[in-house]
Amino acid sequence: MSKTIRIEDIGKNGDEVLCPVGPEDLVPLPPPYDKLDEQPVWKEIKAETKERLVCNLDGVIGLSIPKPTDAAEEQEYIDKFIAGLKKLLESNNNWTFLQPLTLSLEYCVKCQTCNDACPVYTASGRKDIYRPTYRSEVWRRLVNKYVKPGGKLFGRLTHGDIDLNWTTLTRLYELCYRCTMCRRCAQACPIGVDNGLITHELRKLFSQELGWAPKELHDKGTVLQLEVGSSTGMNDVVVKDNLEFIDEDMAEMTGIQVETPWDKEGADVLLIHNAGEILAWPENPGAFAIILNAAGIEWTLSSEALGYDGVNYGLFYDDFQLARIALKHAAAAKELKVKKIVMGECGHQHKAMMTISDRILTGEMNMPRESCMTLLEEIVFSGKIEFDPSKNDFPVTLHDPCNIVRNLGIVEPQRRILRYLCPQFREMEPHGVDNYCCGGGSGFAVMSPNNFADWRISVGGRVKFKQILDAFADQPGPEVKKYICAPCSNCKGQFRDILQYYNALDRSGITYGGLVELIVNAMVDVKEPFIEWEMH
């Protein structure tokens, strides 16, 4: 049995890895993925990298924190961190989440009821540091010792011991990126304490006070998006060119003339995709165009900066970046005078635009915003398009993106479509609002530095991969082609990586894609199969 890791251990022995994790620790997967010696080997971190970067939490480097040059630099960050702890609890600096955060700070009874709800914790073989409560308790003790009056005198007695030093700081920062903020733990908490929120707030502290954030989310994410228009780096000219190519490809594939409308003033629908779809899964925006055109919807895309990319990584780590991007999205819609904004198949876009930004989009900026799930359901059952469900007669299961299902409560529209169009649709267990995260949530799907991808897939995505295998357990062999419907870009990115990592297309015949691809595949007017059984 492994040694128990105490809360206060986070600040001790900074040159050592606090809680090593590797393939041998993890809960087994079902056959044929159950043999440890056949599991992919985790990328080894070079000695030079370890010399240069902090690697003291679990042996995984997700954030590439350079080692400090001297004690003064360490102290500077520690001082900033303490200042940030205070700002998190101030109305002027953090009104956005002050009430829920205060409640989660003060009223956790430390019953650990949430622990087993966490797929990271259970998949890891129950490593102490991955308990949803571990990082929260570290934060709680730091607040009680360094922020509350008399904390240095009485904090240890009332709330337990902890020391804030460079080791604590760097381990805690790294630990903030071992939680996908899926909020399954929050659902399980009888008090309503939200450890996912605490992760979110700690990430904010690091970004908004220390300027620390993963480069994939900040430099290559929100900053690039605000500078160029999209986190993919595409400007308006490039994105239009790409869509034109996609239209041509779709016409060739389906025999249906496809034209994506741009900047149509007064359109009923402004569709905003996650622009990653355009580059990684072009069949998705293509399928949207086919469906919306076939249904006679007055729709448009926007070529306004940010108006063509619904990504908003600010949701994961920084309220101000979130707000900057959300305002640009709303402005693009307002400029075109559209009747509503429809979210493409992107989970965090749904959450960022439909609920999180709702109260900061004041006045005319608060335009009607809707999920593509409900629009697609309306179209599919409208009778405007003829379908032949037998064209989808292969096993299909549905992944519930946390941001669409657990966080917004959009559960049934996509299921009604699948039950109608996919004769072999089957649920994962558990599903709906009790689903498990794909392991790529909260920005992880675009983060793969050093050996982080090994962790993200093997640990973060383990429970989900097991769920998928279980859902298809009646036809496990590769001779039966099977489809994971994942109506979310980040989730698809994670599924692509999981399936490739385990070679699951060849070994089990499993591939993945969105919801619109299944809809187009079932259209009578589409003569050739739209879904391609290959890894993409």
Added chain:
Amino acid sequence: MSGSALIVVAYALLAVFAVVFVIRTISIARLPVHLRWELAPVPHEKGKGHYGGSYFEEYEWWTKPREKSYVSEMAYMFKEIVFLKGVWEHNRRLWWWSFPFHFGLYLLIVAAPVLALRMALGAGGSASGIDAQLGTTVSALAGAGFGLGAVGALGLLANRLFDVRLKPFTTPMSLFNLVLLLAVFASGGLAMGAAGEFPAAASGAVTALLTANMSPILPGALVAHLLCTLLFLAYLPFSQMMHFVAKYFTYHQVRWDDKPLAVGGRVEKEVLELLGQKVTWSGAHLKADGKKNWVDIATEGKGQ
């Protein structure tokens, strides 16, 4: 302790309880409106709450009337509060101790109005009719409450001390909380044993407190229980045990607060004021100098 000293101490402890309880509750309620952070299932979603669905499942949801089921919401809370449904589902091992602990408290809380009713009806001396029934009810509720509470508190203490899942999170304060409650339950049980006719003794103690007249001599065990209970009450609002109040806010004002922004409404006005607050975060990409407010920062720059 003399009768008058007991009265002074009792009133002081009750005053601490009342004042701090109210201040702390108001301080939570007065925290600023926050961004939406709902979490399914939201049980008041009529016809959808049972599977976690929301009004976002409706096509053009803003054109549809919002239908809420407060009965579903109350049913959800009833199961959660009375039976600790969440703990039963996610932490069965702890439920076997947590449930009797909480249920014991609930029984004692129910015993209080029954005792008050008995006193209000002018009973206390007779051993027949409604008086006897109410007296028996008080004794049964209090006896079960003290017993279940004590068993639960002992079990929870053992868990805190020996369960490897809980032990790393156990603090001196969490142990103190349980010991204090164990003292309340145990002293209550002892007082019942010592009092002979407990409802009458309890009525005597309540009357003495209400009239500030301690001339009737209370049994020592009852005084000990009274002090334990009052100490607990005075300490309660300073502790995590206020979670029963917090729970109202975490559920109703966070998890289930799914009301869309009404343009021109109260929330929008409050948000506009909050957006005008000066920001002092130091992250370089924010360029916050302590003079800029949220709107300034969110509407300028490229975010780098």
